[in-house]
Amino acid sequence: MSKPFLSVENLTQIYPDGQGGDLTVFEDATFGVEKGEFVVILGHSGCGKSTIMNILAGLADPTSGVVKMDGFEVSGPSLDRGVVFQNYSLLPWLSTLKNVTFGVAARHPEWTKAQVIEHSKKYLAMVGLEGDVVYRKPSQLSGGMRQRVSIARAFANHPKLLLLDEPFGALDALTRGTIQDELLKIWGGTEQTVFMITHDIDEAILLADRILLMSNGPFARVAESVEITIPRPRNRTDIVEHPNYYAIRNHLVHFLGQRSKEISGKAEGSDTNRPETVHIDKTALAADGPGDAPRRLRAVNT
Amino acid sequence: MAGLSLNQRAAVLSIVLLAVGLLIWEAAIPAQKAVGELTEYERLTGGGAPKAGVPAPSQVIAKAWEELSNPFYDAGPNDKGIGIQIGYSIYRVLSGYLLAAIVAIPLGFLIGMSQTAFKALNPFIQVLRPISPLAWMPLALFIIQDSEASAIFVIFICSIWPMLINTAFGVAGVRQDWVNVARTHELGNLRTAFTVILPAAAPTIVTGMRISIGIAWLVIVAAEMLVGGTGIGYYVWNEWNNLDLTSVVFSILMIGVVGMLLDSAFGILQRAVAYVE
Ligand SMILES: Nc1ncnc2c1ncn2[C@@H]1O[C@H](COP(=O)(O)OP(=O)(O)OP(=O)(O)O)[C@@H](O)[C@H]1O
């Protein structure tokens, strides 16, 4: 099997626990992400999702393990990996527009000032920020608006890998829907790979090709990789009609509600910590004949 | 009063306080004269000459009018206009201050960025900082052999510490998130320093600069009293030797006004670099 675009191998993160001991956040996390894939990671608060993302971004080094992108080991951040941080991380002394041009100018040093501004404004408009608002400082924006600036800054740079840490957390349902659609449009039109953290199960199903499920920390693991067997283009109203939707959703809810706790803690004896692939497809069953209830679960160790 | 804004009410109150203060001062002067016998000192120094008493505000105002209407005259070493004297002082303050900034801000950056540099330099800073700048004066005069340069050196040494320490703290306290933004955009060290760390630390740095300029202005008066020749500090001392207390009071007020102007210039700078998180 050829190496995936992004490959995460035996990632372990240990922090001091503040009382002189060690806190193993996660251990031997191993998974791959294919080029152009949209992967969402779900897990309870504190299981180490942001930590994994920081490592993927190259902002932090894991205690052990490696991350490879395109065959090269990730060491340090790069413009090829764009990040939307959980806390937006806008520069408060710059205007909204300048927060975006800051990134665009770094990506395209050869562009003229006018080109940089035009490109930045285009992406700000895409997330619904137009007119006077772009000249305001982040402190004069609402939480959701700040989040959108941060999204525009990352999207405008067309990184090969887009790392999104709860990018829509502070948005109201309506804006969230619009920006989800924009994200799908941007992602669909390019070769970009997306790795996203969210707490919203429905959002995960709408957007993802695959959902990685993490067990609770400490000693969290990437336990399952759930394929979203719903064809694209997906639409938030029609998607719930799909026979696989509730099967997948129930599986996720069950995992987060119950199993993430049950299987938490140190893994017993398994040498590879690759997540179990879960493939839920009711459409095949529906063709066979209705009624036979048991959900088909195909577990493949890749 | 009810219809006035907060600022207007404050202004009215200020003017009232000023007027009352001046009136009390004015009223107190003749009374003092009437009761006062000549002191031993006054008798020795040419006793009871009309200028030797504490002047009334009206005299000070008259003096101020006279001096300020021709601030730049130069009639020999002991008789220069107030503008020239203040000009000398400002020149010395700014020279010493700028030299200090040139050293303190880059050094503070280094200390703020590196734990090792901080730990290594901290003991020196802690010992050198509490030394009264004037204590350096004899050493400076001996080594530099030039009173002008020695005064500038004293300003340099007193203004360096607040700038150095504030720059170091400001730089060390820059939020890692902002540095991470620079890193994910592959900005080099120099670009990160100028486009992220400097603006992020600027409010703290400028606060240090503001404290420094205040201290420098305090110190220059004392330094010029010691080295003599020119400057507002020398002027105060010279007028005291002439027993021209009206000029002394007038120059005290001028020291206050110039200090306030310097401070408010940095206040403007401070507002310009401030940001809300
Ligand atoms: N710098 C650090 N030092 C010590 N412990 C840390 C540090 N950063 C994170 N942790 C710990 O690591 C664990 C995982 O943190 P992380 O931020 O990755 O969680 P998360 O999964 O992103 O949670 P959330 O969904 O709430 O954002 C937490 O228990 C946290 O306390």
Ligand SMILES: [Mg+2]
């Ligand atoms: Mg997080």
